[in-house]
Amino acid sequence: MKRLAPELDSLIWTLVEKGNARAIEEFLARYPEMKQEVARRSLMVKGLKELKPEAAVEFAPPPFRPAEHVRYQRPTRMVYIVAALVLAALGVASFTVTYIALPKQVEAPVVEVEVPQADPETFAETGPPPKAQEPSFGELGPEDEQPIKTKAPTVQAPKAIAITIEDAPLHTVFDLIAAESGLQVIVAPGTPNPSIGVDYKQMTPLEILRDMGREHGFTPMDQGDGSIIIVPAVENGTSGRMRPRIPERPSQADRQDGRSLTGTN
């Protein structure tokens, strides 16, 4: 069929849909060649409208029965809220269970280490005391003295001990101090071994040894690894033995006496 101009085509549709007979007559009076087209479309529109189901039921509409299979097209806001709460609860529960199940880390025990106080008179120029070195004993005497060592120490924080002995060799007292404190006491050759009596309470091993050293002529040197080396306090130029070359600092008593273990004033 020959295509009509859009305006004419639209006009014909409007006429046949409105169904105004007079308007159609006027249109055909103006466009008589459109008579068949108008008739064809009128028939089509009429047929379409007649095809509409009549108030399709003669009786009352069937009762309404909700169709259960009809799914929600879109969840309500409440669904989203509930879903969010459930997810949040699951997250919290998961975190809690994981936190409880994980093995707790054992906190490392805090080891209190007694740091020897620096003597400002001694270290003002040299700084902190140098780490004590192993004494070189050089030529050993006929006694074949070897450093007397107690059993291997267990490094632990120095604790105050109490020791009371009426009369015992000095080296025995060292052993007792070592046993009591858990430290290792190494006695250098040449350390005197007189019979002594001691009575100390609530003092650390190093404090006890220092006090004993001032009285009995030796110096305790804390190695920092749970061991203390006892070295004799040597008088200047009087000993025939090899002097252990130990960088050490004079004891407080010596300082007061104006002496130093190195033989220099």
Added chain:
Amino acid sequence: MERAKQGGFDEDSVLVERFLSGDRSSFEQLYSKYYDKVFAIARGILLDQDEAADAVQEVFTLVFRHLGRFDKRSRFSTWLFRIAVNRSIQEARKNRHKKRNVDLTEAVGKIAAEEPDTADPKIQAALAKLTPNDRALIVLFYWEELSLNDIASSLNCGVNAAKTRLYRARERFRVLYEGDEA
């Protein structure tokens, strides 16, 4: 319903409010009032009376569940027709696969059996050949006699878009009806 709207009194809005307040009988009134129209829309799109009856129940089920979401910016009938059109088109597409191998004459014959004897078989055949979307436009315009504004609201599109779609659907129908080659 249209006369009531023009008179400034929207009976449908009153029934909707009553239903949302808990008056279940209000929904029954809406159901009775619009059953025929919804059935006609579903029937025109699905071309099958039984399928149309099922679709009507589904449409009103959706309305029953989601009436709280009706935002009242449009008329209730427009909102209802939108649901009816969408649901019917969905069903038509779903059933299309089932009916793909069915002879068209058989389908037309089935429609003819349900229609009055005065129905033009050429009209029925042309309608059956249209897509569900085109049938929806034809039905809304010629059966429900909705304006282009109402059709646009029912299809959730602009008026110009509705006008264009309607003209194209009508042209395709005309070609099929007159037997012209595309």
